[in-house]
Amino acid sequence: MAIREIREEGDPILRKKSREIEVIDDRILQLLDDMYDTLKASKDGVGLAAPQVGVLKRAIVVDLSEEGGEGPLKLINPKIVKAKGEQVCREGCLSVPGLLGDVTRPAEVVVEALNEKGEHIKLKAKEILAVVLCHEIDHLDGVLFVDKATEFYDAEE
Numbered sequence: 001m002a003i004r005e006i007r008e009e010g011d012p013i014l015r016k017k018s019r020e021i022e023v024i025d026d027r028i029l030q031l032l033d034d035m036y037d038t039l040k041a042s043k044d045g046v047g048l049a050a051p052q053v054g055v056l057k058r059a060i061v062v063d064l065s066e067e068g069g070e071g072p073l074k075l076i077n078p079k080i081v082k083a084k085g086e087q088v089c090r091e092g093c094l095s096v097p098g099l100l101g102d103v104t105r106p107a108e109v110v111v112e113a114l115n116e117k118g119e120h121i122k123l124k125a126k127e128i129l130a131v132v133l134c135h136e137i138d139h140l141d142g143v144l145f146v147d148k149a150t151e152f153y154d155a156e157e
């Protein structure tokens with residue numbers, strides 16, 4: 001188990017585009033495990049993208065199991081292949097502590113990715129899972145929720 005340091009807004013790595021993962025080797029599996037441990041060690045995180053721990057590779061972890069949803073999901077090279085409808089959700093981000101914002105996202109998405117075994121998977125998501133997947137995949141392109149939010153709020157402690 002290894003917890004990695006979460007990079008915060010202002011760190012230029014969060015603004016860079018991550019590279020596709022071509023080979024799923026032990027380093028990538030370790031990265032995914034560490035990302036999961038880092039996510040679980042954070043108080044209210046439900047998703048984490050590799051650039052948030054300083055690695056510019058297209059990998060995300062999502063865990064909504066404590067909210068009664070899906071997870072843990074460890075996705076490699078995730079890509080939104082279909083998006084439908086709209087929903088507005090109040091989002092936060094482990095890289096932007098203390099701030100929440102309302103962001104308009106698709107109501108439903110279909111995401112294609114590889115799992116840890118390198119198998120192609122297709123995920124249909126709606127509600128909060130769709131929001132988290134969009135948020136994390138944005139991180140892989142250097143986009144933060146604050147770029148898209150229309151209203152901001154202080155996060156209550």
Ligand code: ZN
Nearest residue numbers: 092093094095
């Ligand atoms: Zn985030």
